[in-house]
Amino acid sequence: MDLILTEDQELIAKTAADFVAQKSPVARVRALRDQADEVGFSRDLWKEMADLGWVGIPFAEAHGGADLGLAELSVVLEALGRGLAPEPFLSTVLLGGLAIARSGDEALGEAWLPGVVSGEKILSLAYQGPASRYDLNVTGARATQDGDGYLLEGEKIQVLDGHVADAILVTARTSGDEGENDGISLFLVPKDTPGVGIERQIRVDHRNAALLHLSGVHVGSGSLVGPVGGAGSLVADVVDRATIGLCAEMLGGMQQAFDLTLAHLKSREQFEQVIGSFQALKHRAADVFIAIELARSVVMAAARAADDEAADLPRLVSLAKAHCSEAYVHVTNEGVQMFGGVGMTDEYDIGLYMKRARAAELSFGDADHHRARWAALGGY
Amino acid sequence: MSDLEAFRTETRDWLDQSCPDSLRGGTGGALAGTWGGRKWKPDNPDQRVWLDRCAERGLTAPTWPTAYGGGGLSKEQAKVLSEEMRALRVPPPLIGFGLTMIGPTLLQYGTEEQKQEHLPPICRGEIRWCQGYSEPGAGSDLAGLQCRAEDRGDHYIINGSKIWTSDADQADWIFALVRTDPQAKKQEGITFLLIDMETPGVTVSPIKLISGSSPFCETHFENVKAWKKNVVFKEHAGWTVAKALLGHERTMVAEAFGSGAGGARRTLADRARSHLPGVQEGQPLPDAVLRSQIARMEMDTQAFGLTMQRSRDAAKAGHQPGAESSIFKVVGTELNQRRQELLLKIAGPQALGWEGAGFAPDELQTTRDWLRSRGNTIEGGTSEVQRNVIAKRVLGLPD
Ligand SMILES: Cc1cc2nc3c(=O)[nH]c(=O)nc-3n(C[C@H](O)[C@H](O)[C@H](O)COP(=O)(O)OP(=O)(O)OC[C@H]3O[C@@H](n4cnc5c(N)ncnc54)[C@H](O)[C@@H]3O)c2cc1C
Secondary structure, three states: OOOOOHHHHHHHHHHHHHHHHOOOOOHHHHHHOOOOOOOOOHHHHHHHHHHOOOOOOOOOOHOOOOOHHHHHHHHHHHHHHHOOOOOOOOHHHHHHHHHHHHHHOHHHHHHHHHHHHHOOOOOOEEEEOOOOOOHHHHHHEEEEEOEEEEEEEEEEEEEEEOOOEEEEEEEEEEEOOOOOOEEEEEEEOOOOOOOOEEEEOOOOOOOOOOEEEEEEEEEHHEEEEEOOOOOOOHHHHHHHHHHHHHHHHHHHHHHHHHHHHHHHHHHHOOOOOOOHOHHHHHHHHHHHHHHHHHHHHHHHHHHHHHOOOOOOHHEEEHHHHHHHHHHHHHHHHHHHHHHHHHHHHOOOHHHHHHHHHHHHHHOOOHHHHHHHHHHHHHHO | OOHHHHHHHHHHHHHHHHOOOHHHOOOOOOOOOOOOOOOOOOOOOOOOOOOOOHHHHHHHHOOOHHOOOOOOOOOOOOOOHHHHHHHOOOOOOOOOHHHHHHHHHHHHOHHHHHHHHHHHHOOOOOOOOOEEEEEEEOOHHHHOOOOOEOOOEEEEEEEEEEEEEHHHHHHOOEEEEEOOOOOOOOOHHHHEEEEOOOOOOOEEEEEEEOOOOOOEEEOOOOEEEEHHEEEEOOEHHHHHHHHHHHHHHHHHHHHHOOOOOOOOOHHHHHHHHHHHHOOOOOOOOOOOOHHHHHHHHHHHHHHHHHHHHHHHHHHHHOOOHHHHHHHHHHHHHHHHHHHHHHHHHHHHHHOOOOOOOOOOOOHHHHHHHHHHHHHHOOOOOOOHHHHHHHHHHHOOOOO
16 A cells, blocks of 8 residues: 555545644643543543444444544554543554454444444453563463353553443453463453452653452453454454554654654744744754654554554554654654753643653663564564 | 456466566665666676566556657556566666656656657666756755856856766766856846767766775766756746756655665674574564564554655645655664664674675675765755755754
């Protein structure tokens, strides 16, 4: 697929940009943070996004979706990333929703996806435990046969939007040892299941997340998503797709951070001239621009590879995440530096982007992790 | 089967049947290949066979109009052609400044007569061109050039010097920037002129580079007569043409150097394994730092390749070149330098050879290529100048 936007995608991009400008400036996230809002995002806006058709982009028409792909969704996420919008795309659409959709389980799909697409249901995927770092094969939970169902025990960290999720998909080991891809199963656990404990976490970037404690949680066999012991590849595939979505959001964030920085370079005066006339800053601004241009290319390529079900998808995901991780951090570090003292204040937005850049970098694997994966996939 | 797929099959068959076996396989770096010209002596007679076969089909200049010796291919077809060439590991039949710089510029600015005269010999590899832009006093500040052309009615008399003229000693013609109006503002008194290097009064003296070879020269003009019919575009308006050509040059440099992962060359991991005995493909390289550096190099190269693809895809869809094209020269050349440095690291002590015993030919080539690559961020507009251009033109930062 060509690395350009189709006319339809251009239209989505335009609608999303207008939406963010009018309804989701970064001031909104700041207010949610300052008021310690219990939900941490706007259910009304989420509903609006669903009505616009964005929430249903990657889901089948039978479930109310648009049957489109990551190429379209990433256009929306890029726009939302400019405003650091906290609505639960990653958790509900890309992680929980896609895990159900791509498992091919029709009963679960019918039970959950229409509610997701309409904006009523919130889902998440608990893929990491306290010792996982970036290894999806270290689950932090164990599931043992219990009558006709399973008993879940374990701890999960930073479950995105876990504090409001109606159900959480949980990876747990049904056989083998932590670190192995075989033996991982995926369970759908409704929030009010006895033994489930959810505790909200507050992260540096204020992206919503929660701890999930599982102690003696009994689930029926109908809650299995994908094959027993064989869900490892499903989870890896879903996390790869979510990573592309995160990268698209990062792309929008870095563009916005750079726009803010450029505006500052053109207006702040020192030594009787605007600071953007200093060559030391000009050249660094050019390097930031370069990093963002490359980021756009790798995000577009990864999204299209996902939609094409291309064999080199994992490599392109690693390329996108490695590059975007470093680029976003680079752009926002430079941003804070070029703002000077005001860049360090909570009042200026550039700091919010710098925090988000780090948080995004350390989610779904940082650049080093993805370079190692790239090398392994390349046979060296 | 789509037309493009039919074209692919036909092209593949033709390439496979027509390219002599002795030319297939790896190439010796971005600058190695057939440059053609009157003084050209092939290292291998098959180079001429391959050149002639391709020229006959217009494949030395695939996208140029057939009327001027090109192949008349669409951009999609040209892409298929280069993919198939890479897959079959056949080298380009011809390279050089005629194809990449003056040719595209003449297609844009030349008169019909100039195109008829100059483009077909370029396509056939008969005439080799060099570039007379830089002077001892005019480098980054190119518009400060002094080489003087005095108006004598139907011709000019040229006096002055050019420097860093790559391959002037091998070239047949030069495209030069000369000052035709010394009174006008810097940029406004310059004319873009084509000059036959065999004209009396043209002399060249080669300059030796740190890499040991002498690919560039000082070019002197002493009372050299140049015809006005060889002015490209308009008298005193050479700066416009000069900039257009620099655009072509920067694209060419980026493509030549930025596509380091190109199929014709061995992968970095392959090279590493050949210096780390006993390491099998599929096993992680035992040196984790080197492994990570190789991955980073490959990934950055691919990110750059995808960006060039994005630009091509946009052009194909009829969009104007976007802001992304301003980064090609600086990114492509800096990538190549990093790649060359990484190749030294991979080879270790075997990268230290200059000549003679104990070093394999490709190891010696690695050393020379590294040295040559240091010029990549200087030639065709330095990286600093490229960043100035991005800051000013694209980002709108003030002087
Ligand atoms: C391998 C090679 C092949 C070449 N081939 C040709 C050829 O075929 N034909 C031809 O005409 N020329 C050729 N050149 C010349 C090349 O175009 C010039 O070397 C180049 O434009 C730089 O000019 P300069 O060497 O005078 O350096 P200078 O302009 O003197 O630059 C010296 C340093 O100052 C920096 N600098 C200059 N101005 C600025 C600024 N405004 N802001 C920040 N930094 C600045 C430069 O980036 C550089 O680092 C070749 C050069 C090389 C190395």
